[in-house]
Amino acid sequence: MLIIPIFVPHAGCPHDCCFCNQKIISGQTSMPTEDDIVETIERFKTAATRYDDVQLAFYGGSFTAIEIDLQLMFLKTVQPYLKSNGGFVDKLRLSTRPDCIDVEILERMHKFGVGVIELGAQSMDAAVLLASGRGHTAEDTIKASSLIKEKGFELGIQTMTGLPMADYASDVETARRVCEIKPDFVRIYPTVVVKGTALHRNYLAGRYSPQKLEEAVELCLELSEIYDAANIPVIRMGLQSSDNISEDGEIAAGPYHAAFGQLVKSKQMYIEVCRKIESLEIQEYNDKFLYVYVDAERLSDCIGQKRENIRRLTEQYGFRRIFVKEKRSDIEKEKNDKIISVML
Ligand code: SF4
Structure with a gap:
């Protein structure tokens, strides 16, 4: 799938969520004009x-909260590019707030070819929503989600971990409640402290402590297992790296990593390998070679960034050497009593 992104910055949003500085995250400070949109497409x-x-996405702000004339300008500008009008874009997608959805809005979106709506739910915990300045409730998310699904749109839910007042249990509970909504997909964003936000001020004043990277990875691993069990794809974990969001740029603190999702998948694979090894009930590992066979597309997750999983497995079990190899149907597994083979 190709997504053509049109960033709709903060304007239009009457709220001030403590973590948000959309002008930085969307990478621009003014609304795109008709010409900007056409040029991007x-x-x-x-x-x-x-x-x-091919999908065209209005991301960044809360699309359905923008003043109506601007919404119509955006939607009308992209109409000639829709396949239904002879163009090459299959459908439109947008993100918005749960309290900016009603039947009239959805009918308008449907008329202009919007097929996917993502709701920034962030948390299903009332105290977390309040402390984060979200200005909506979990009930708004439930109500908006059911309307979106009823009207035949694909529904995405965005959540955050590590917000003010959140802890491991409340973030897990959020995932469970999001599963009950049965969205078509979710995104999970560990909270990072972006410079210039209210969260940044609270962090500097010692009133907010962000999650550590390893904590966020552990939590997101559990959340992704909850979503997997409910057959809900997690299409993104962690903020996308951009010129404006980087460790040495706009991020002051928090569990940011340019490949956060891969860290979670690697951790998951490490646990999977450990479980397989434990199930073999081997007494002594020190003189042994470990061969891990895995599908080609999971090879790098299995090895881990900077060979992290190889290092962890060596440390934990003391294998002489570890090999991660592609699993094939005609595989001839290495065999001798010094070799342990694990098939994922
Ligand atoms: S709702 Fe919150 S996160 Fe979304 S654009 Fe407004 S202030 Fe930012």
């Missing part, structure tokens, strides 16, 4: 021919 025209599914 035209830039993707050639690349679009290589994809089966």
Whole structure:
């Protein structure tokens, strides 16, 4: 799938969530004009021919909270590019707040070819929502989600971990309650402290402590297992790296990592390998070689960033050497009493 992103910054949003500085996250400070939008779409025209599914996304702010004339300008500008009008874009997608959805809004979105709506739920815990300045309730999320699904849109739910007043248990509970909504997909964003936000001021004053990277990875691993069990795809974990969001740029503190999602998947694979090894009930590992066989697309997750999983497995079990190999149907497994083979 190719997604053509049109960033709609903070304007239009009457709220001030403690973690948000959309002007930084969206990478620009003014609303895109008609010409900007056309120019962006035209830039993707050639690349679009290589994809089966091309979507145009209005991201960044709360689309359905923008003044109506602007919404209509955006929606009308992109109409000629929709496949239904002879263009190459299959459908539109947008993100918004749970309290900015009603039947009239959804009918308008449907008329203009919007197919996917993502709601920034962030948490399902009343105290967390209040402390984060969200200005909506968990009930708003439940109500908006059911309307979105009823009207036939694909529904995405965005959640955050480590917000003020949140802890491990409340973030897990949020995931459980999001599962009850049965969205088509979710995104999970560990809270990072972006410079210039209320959260940054609270952090500097010692009133907010962000999650540590390892804590956020552990938590997101548990959350992704909850979503997996409910058959809800997690399409993103962690903020996307950009020129404006980086450890040496706008982020003051918090569990930011440019490849956060891969850290979680690697940890998951490490646990999987450990479980397999334990099930073999081997007494002595020190003189043994470990061979791990895995699908090609999971090879790098299995090895881990900077060979992290190899290091952890060596430390934990003391294998002489560890090999991670691609699993194939015709595989001839290495065999001798010094070799332990694990198939994932
Ligand atoms: S609702 Fe969205 S755009 Fe508005 S302040 Fe909160 S996070 Fe930022």
